[in-house]
Amino acid sequence: MSKIKETSTNYANKQALADECLEVYTANIIGGQWALVICSWLMNGKLRFGELKKIAQYYRTNAHLTATQIRSR
Secondary structure (H helix, E strand, C coil), X not given: CXXXXXXXXXXXHHHHHHHHCHHHHHHHHHCCCCHHXXXXXXXXXXXXXXXXXXXXXXXXXXXXXXXXXXXXX
């Protein structure tokens, strides 16, 4: 995936949102499918990286188990 050109309107819009909203700024840094989930965990307070990793592993495992259960029906 290529980077967004710094002269593009899309880049300017992302910068403006990031400057106004800390959640958007954080989501842009984290990126990927877990960005909003991680932001929601961090809204409840500070977490160390290891704590985030454990929580993510728990949800990933449960999501996999749920998907497997749904497929088997």
